[in-house]
Amino acid sequence: MEQLLNLIDGTLRPATGGGWLDVHAPATGQVYARIPDSDESDVNAAVEAAHRAFPAWNSLGREGRSDVLLKLAQLIEDDLEGFVSDESRDNGKPLSLARRVDIPRAIANFRFFATAILHFPSEAHVMDDVAVNYTDRQPFGVAGCISPWNLPLYLFTWKIAPALAAGNCVVAKPSEITPLTAYRLSTLCDKAGVPPGVLNIIHGLGPKVGAAITAHPRIPAISFTGGTRTGAEIARVAAPMFKKLSLELGGKNPVLVFADCDFDAMLKTTVRSSFTNQGQICLCGSRILVERSIYARFREAFVERVKALRVGDPSQDSSDLGAVVSRDHMEKVLGYVDLAKSEGGTVLCGGHRVELDGALKSGWYIAPTVIEGVGPECRTNQEEIFGPVVTLQPFDDEAQALALANATPYGLASVVWTSDVQRTHRVARALQAGIVWVNCWMVRDLRTPFGGVKQSGVGREGGVEALRFFTEAKNVCIKL
Ligand code: TXE
Numbered sequence: 001m002e003q004l005l006n007l008i009d010g011t012l013r014p015a016t017g018g019g020w021l022d023v024h025a026p027a028t029g030q031v032y033a034r035i036p037d038s039d040e041s042d043v044n045a046a047v048e049a050a051h052r053a054f055p056a057w058n059s060l061g062r063e064g065r066s067d068v069l070l071k072l073a074q075l076i077e078d079d080l081e082g083f084v085s086d087e088s089r090d091n092g093k094p095l096s097l098a099r100r101v102d103i104p105r106a107i108a109n110f111r112f113f114a115t116a117i118l119h120f121p122s123e124a125h126v127m128d129d130v131a132v133n134y135t136d137r138q139p140f141g142v143a144g145c146i147s148p149w150n151l152p153l154y155l156f157t158w159k160i161a162p163a164l165a166a167g168n169c170v171v172a173k174p175s176e177i178t179p180l181t182a183y184r185l186s187t188l189c190d191k192a193g194v195p196p197g198v199l200n201i202i203h204g205l206g207p208k209v210g211a212a213i214t215a216h217p218r219i220p221a222i223s224f225t226g227g228t229r230t231g232a233e234i235a236r237v238a239a240p241m242f243k244k245l246s247l248e249l250g251g252k253n254p255v256l257v258f259a260d261c262d263f264d265a266m267l268k269t270t271v272r273s274s275f276t277n278q279g280q281i282c283l284c285g286s287r288i289l290v291e292r293s294i295y296a297r298f299r300e301a302f303v304e305r306v307k308a309l310r311v312g313d314p315s316q317d318s319s320d321l322g323a324v325v326s327r328d329h330m331e332k333v334l335g336y337v338d339l340a341k342s343e344g345g346t347v348l349c350g351g352h353r354v355e356l357d358g359a360l361k362s363g364w365y366i367a368p369t370v371i372e373g374v375g376p377e378c379r380t381n382q383e384e385i386f387g388p389v390v391t392l393q394p395f396d397d398e399a400q401a402l403a404l405a406n407a408t409p410y411g412l413a414s415v416v417w418t419s420d421v422q423r424t425h426r427v428a429r430a431l432q433a434g435i436v437w438v439n440c441w442m443v444r445d446l447r448t449p450f451g452g453v454k455q456s457g458v459g460r461e462g463g464v465e466a467l468r469f470f471t472e473a474k475n476v477c478i479k480l
Pocket of ligand 1: 146147148149150173174175176204205206207209210211214225226227228230231233234248249250251281282384385386
């Protein structure tokens, strides 16, 4: 049984309280590791270490910090297959996906922010003959980073890389459901030259470790990705303490398919945008809205393709979908299929657990599921399911497509399929979303602002936005 440890002040150690939590492999349903069941005292020790480390880390300067982060990126790359297999085992995702997306992106996050900080500008505002202002952006000390289980190392590094590059020290908590790659990262920090206390990684439960990070008076900023309900709880605690907050929360993303689109390209990408990572990406399109004139054609072609997807052993390249992340999550997702039926929906394919053979028999697999016949106001079309489940709804014109697209409390991403340039602009402007993809999905430039509106979150990550979040702006006004 693997035993993972916290990284505090440069040393790997168990929780102060001595407790442990089990970690399961979704592919088999079996326990394969334990993490420290940490609490407030571990967070306090990490915060103390981070504050001690801050002055030296900050004064290392941009180039110095950049060198360390680039070294960390290289060490992950040197151990690519180790990270890939850990990520797949821990999360249940296909090994091929971890190799193609998750780990390369984690490496890219470090490289991107290690170099972005070198080019991070400050602004100057000259007042003719009166004065000159310049904006000094300094790190604030210690940042709290809390990340989820769906893209474990990818989202963990998406937060800690800009925080560290900007000159802060970090107290980070990966999801207790998928702690393995964050632990693997912690074993590389010393070799990369990350000074003790600069990056602290505390394992454990959200309501204990996450809550202690959120409430800690010496952590002035929290960057969180996860469920909307958890985001609300973090805001409830942190807002009265006047902490900076970046909250990247859930989504119920629409895919708008107009009759004038490139049908084949749309079909291929819509299968991906629905079921990549078993639908457990906040950017997946879960409500597919199709212009009525091509609805029947789309339904038939889409369902045929979805039925051909293979749910199987995540370690095999032949598997399109692996396991969902936990038994609880599987039951939640299947519960939504039952709900859809009770709301009048028809399951066109999937809708059930998949039982594999041998060691995988107790794994948590769900057949990719397509549902039609549920109205926009139904819970199935309002609540985030976060699994391999999509719904289809027809629309008659652009206005109705937009009304359906905007008819949820969420506003993270949307996808538009059309060949009409004018429509592209109109629809993109009218969509209530932080991200609009036109004739593509998941094309990511790390310089772009990333985040959502409404209940999908507050603030933006990525590029300059992230570096601004992880610094405090000070205006210096000098009389001429
Ligand atoms: O996420 P949580 P869960 C959605 C998805 C999913 C639902 C719940 O719909 O079904 O959220 O998933 C930590 N204070 N998304 O329960 O609990 C927790 O330990 C501070 C969308 O797994 O939000 C973990 O590290 N932290 C999503 C992190 O928060 C707390 C990704 C996220 O866990 C805490 C994941 C607390 N009180 C789920 N409670 C996305 N948008 O990408 C928990 N945590």
